[in-house]
Amino acid sequence: MLSLALPGTSWAHRLSAGVKFGVLAGVMAVMAGLDRPVPLAVAGCAVLGLHATLGWRGLRAGALAMRPVLWIVGLIVIWQLALGTAHEALVLTLRIIAMVGAATFVTLTTPLPDLIALVERLAAPFARFGLSPRLPALAVAMVLRLIPVLRGRMEMLALAWRARSRKRPGPRLIVPMVLSLLDDSDHLAEALRARGGLTPTKLPPRRD
Amino acid sequence: MERNFTLIILFAALICALGFVPPITLISGVPISAQSLGVMLAGAVLGAGRGALAVVVVVGLVALGLPVLAGGRGGLGVFAGPTVGFLLGWIAAAFVTGWVVSRLQTRFIWLSATIAAVIGGIVVLYLCGTIGMMIVLHKTFGQALLLSLPFIPGDLIKAVVVGWLTAMIGRYRPGALLSRAH
Amino acid sequence: MIEIQDIVFRREGAVILDGLSLRLDTPRVAFVGRNGSGKSTLLRLIAGLMVPQAGQIRVTGVDVARDRAGALATVGILFQNPDHQIIFPTVIEEICFGLEQQGHPRADARGLAHQALSRAGHPDWADRLCHTLSQGQRQMVCLLAILAMEPRWILFDEPFNSLDIPSILRVQAQIAALTQNVITITHDPARVADYDRVIWLEQGRIVGDGAPGDVLPAYMSAMEQAAREAPC
Numbered sequence: 203m204l205s206l207a208l209p210g211t212s213w214a215h216r217l218s219a220g221v222k223f224g225v226l227a228g229v230m231a232v233m234a235g236l237d238r239p240v241p242l243a244v245a246g247c248a249v250l251g252l253h254a255t256l257g258w259r260g261l262r263a264g265a266l267a268m269r270p271v272l273w274i275v276g277l278i279v280i281w282q283l284a285l286g287t288a289h290e291a292l293v294l295t296l297r298i299i300a301m302v303g304a305a306t307f308v309t310l311t312t313p314l315p316d317l318i319a320l321v322e323r324l325a326a327p328f329a330r331f332g333l334s335p336r337l338p339a340l341a342v343a344m345v346l347r348l349i350p351v352l353r354g355r356m357e358m359l360a361l362a363w364r365a366r367s368r369k370r371p372g373p374r375l376i377v378p379m380v381l382s383l384l385d386d387s388d389h390l391a392e393a394l395r396a397r398g399g400l401t402p403t404k405l406p407p408r409r410d
Numbered sequence: 411m412e413r414n415f416t417l418i419i420l421f422a423a424l425i426c427a428l429g430f431v432p433p434i435t436l437i438s439g440v441p442i443s444a445q446s447l448g449v450m451l452a453g454a455v456l457g458a459g460r461g462a463l464a465v466v467v468v469v470g471l472v473a474l475g476l477p478v479l480a481g482g483r484g485g486l487g488v489f490a491g492p493t494v495g496f497l498l499g500w501i502a503a504a505f506v507t508g509w510v511v512s513r514l515q516t517r518f519i520w521l522s523a524t525i526a527a528v529i530g531g532i533v534v535l536y537l538c539g540t541i542g543m544m545i546v547l548h549k550t551f552g553q554a555l556l557l558s559l560p561f562i563p564g565d566l567i568k569a570v571v572v573g574w575l576t577a578m579i580g581r582y583r584p585g586a587l588l589s590r591a592h
Numbered sequence: 593m594i595e596i597q598d599i600v601f602r603r604e605g606a607v608i609l610d611g612l613s614l615r616l617d618t619p620r621v622a623f624v625g626r627n628g629s630g631k632s633t634l635l636r637l638i639a640g641l642m643v644p645q646a647g648q649i650r651v652t653g654v655d656v657a658r659d660r661a662g663a664l665a666t667v668g669i670l671f672q673n674p675d676h677q678i679i680f681p682t683v684i685e686e687i688c689f690g691l692e693q694q695g696h697p698r699a700d701a702r703g704l705a706h707q708a709l710s711r712a713g714h715p716d717w718a719d720r721l722c723h724t725l726s727q728g729q730r731q732m733v734c735l736l737a738i739l740a741m742e743p744r745w746i747l748f749d750e751p752f753n754s755l756d757i758p759s760i761l762r763v764q765a766q767i768a769a770l771t772q773n774v775i776t777i778t779h780d781p782a783r784v785a786d787y788d789r790v791i792w793l794e795q796g797r798i799v800g801d802g803a804p805g806d807v808l809p810a811y812m813s814a815m816e817q818a819a820r821e822a823p824c
Contacts, residue, residue, distance in 0.1 A: 203476055203477070203478070205474065205475040205476050205477075206475045206476070206477055206484055206485045207475050226486070230490065237548075267483075267485060267487040268487075270481065270483055270491070270493075271487075271491045271492065274492050274557070275492075277557070278547060278549075278557075290548075294547060294548065298490075298491065298492070298546070298547075301490040301546075302487045302490045302491050303487075304490070305485070305486035305487045305489060305490040306485055306486065306487035306490075308486050309475040309484075309485035309486045309487060310485075312475065314474060314475065314476075317473075317474045317475065318474070321470075321474075341415075341419060341467060342470075342471065342474065344416075344419045344423075345419055345422050345423050345426065345467060345471065346476070348419065348420060348423035349423045349426045349427050349478070351423075352420075352423050352424055352427040353427045353430055355676055356427060356431070358671065358673075358676040358677065359676060359677070359679060361636070361641055361671070362671060362676070362677035362678075362679060363679060364641055365639060365641060365664075365668065365669045365738075366664065366668075366689055366690035366693055366737070366738075366741065367664075367689070367690070367693035368660045368661060368664065368693065369693070373444070373447065373571050373575065374679065375679060376428075376447070376448075376451070376575055377575060377578045377579055377582075377679075377681070378678060378679055379424065380424070380451065380455060380575075380579055380586070381579065381582075381583055381586065381723065382675060382676075383417075383420045383421065383424060384417075384583070384586050385723075386416070386420055387413055387416040387417045387420050388413065388416075390412075390416040390419075390420070391412040391413040391415070391416045392412075394412045394415070394416065395412050399411070399412055400411055400412055400415055578681070581681075582681030582682070582721060583681075583721075583723065
């Protein structure tokens with residue numbers, strides 16, 4: 203599965219993930235407190251401008267990320283207009299666009315490996331509790347590898363259903379899925395243990 | 411240790427895979443996705459702790475910019491939007507569902523599991539989701555709840571389905587319900 | 593008889609089958625070919641599980657893609673791994689499923705399923721949990737579930753892949769004993785050496801079609817050639 207980050211590089215890609223997250227947190231805190239149209243419109247334009255620095259693909263990706271939000275915003279705008287509070291509707295729309303846009307910009311410009319490295323740095327202090335610092339990277343890699351496997355298995359079960367029934371397969375197929383997962387977890391656990399397991403152990407002393 | 415890890419990873423992958431199943435549209439026009447089924451089931455089957463961790467992995471993947479939510483959504487934008495409460499609330503939903511399943515010892519697993527799914531997957535989830543909407547949309551609790559109402563019937567059906575699925579799993583592979591292993 | 597007319601099948605932009613036509617009317621037909629040659633796709637099209645973008649497939653006159661009810665009574669299909677096909681926890685439920693979907697009331701379906709198990713010599717399997725059976729036994733359950741629906745043609749998609757040698761020989765014997773017509777996909781030529789007709793597919797096209805003695809040696813030398821040429 204591909205991450206939503208835009209492939210390639212840009213000025214923003216080259217910034218460190220930690221810096222981007224820190225700045226984002228600050229920006230979101232500020233925007234959350236804004237409630238007048240003019241500052242929000244400025245913020246919105248700034249966010250639009252940021253996406254524009256990434257080119258057409260940046261603007262397109264930003265718009266795509268905005269789509270699921272817009273339907274609910276649209277509903278509320280209609281509601282507010284019906285209540286006669288057009289001002290509130292405007293402020294609401296601008297703030298959501300600015301905040302979702304800012305967050306999306308960080309996602310678009312931070313490739314997965316950078317993020318995993320950040321998570322590992324944050325998880326490093328927990329190594330004293332016996333958890334391998336490689337755990338986040340391993341977890342992400344394994345889940346990403348398993349998603350297409352499970353999708354394929356669900357399709358297979360759906361085919362086996364349709365080979366014997368004209369009806370659409372229903373949630374019933376989740377039962378064999380879950381049972382197969384429970385079996386898989388034993389095999390996968392075995393494979394992990396064979397490669398050293400999850401808890402970092404000290405190497406045995408060398409016999410020289 | 412490794413087995414817990416692989417169970418969590420596999421269930422997280424299942425929740426993501428369920429996001430690709432085409433949603434069913436109810437008569438009211440509201441689409442219901444299979445993904446939240448997986449969330450409640452994670453708690454019901456794996457128990458509170460592991461179930462919640464499986465959902466934490468999914469939420470983490472979203473934060474990492476992976477389009478694992480139904481409809482191919484993902485990225486930090488989701489956390490800035492109106493549904494953030496529901497996304498984070500999934501973690502609590504799985505935990506509570508698992509907790510109720512392990513505590514509620516009735517004769518019928520489907521009853522315990524359905525009650526658990528309603529408490530976890532609807533009461534707790536909608537509480538978190540509504541608070542999230544309140545904050546993002548600057549609305550009162552009542553107004554935000556009104557916005558979520560159309561989805562409750564679909565989620566009630568899902569809770570019943572979770573109860574039924576859990577009972578099926580438990581009946582035919584009793585050791586499988588780790589939530590009830592004592 | 594199976595009539596395949598000018599089938600075109602595309603997936604995600606790639607053309608998998610391009611104007612394929614075949615007429616199958618011998619009791620034992622084999623499809624051989626490399627991975628990606630289109631054999632599995634063709635089998636699923638014959639079962640009516642997928643709809644071709646162009647062309648038509650008729651199994652004993654039934655348009656399998658459009659007439660699903662007719663298709664279920666005419667053609668049955670078994671996939672490689674029984675664990676990815678068994679939907680129900682107990683053997684009897686798994687066998688009953690197809691029968692109920694064909695319209696038999698629950699009680700009749702149960703009776704027919706018990707009969708199918710008895711005929712196969714396993715009346716005691718009825719209430720067994722499928723996951724307690726061995727791999728080969730599970731494959732048998734899948735076969736019985738299809739046989740109970742009494743199709744004219746049974747399609748096997750790589751049935752030998754996940755089995756040990758005794759199980760392979762057992763499945764081969766089971767297939768040989770079937771009164772239905774059979775199409776088997778395999779990439780192991782020894783399994784189909786006694787079939788009536790072998791069709792060799794390569795990249796969606798028929799490159800060999802005839803008696804096993806004619807097609808299989810050519811297929812094997814082509815595979816050996818491919819192995820020599822491909823870097824490892």
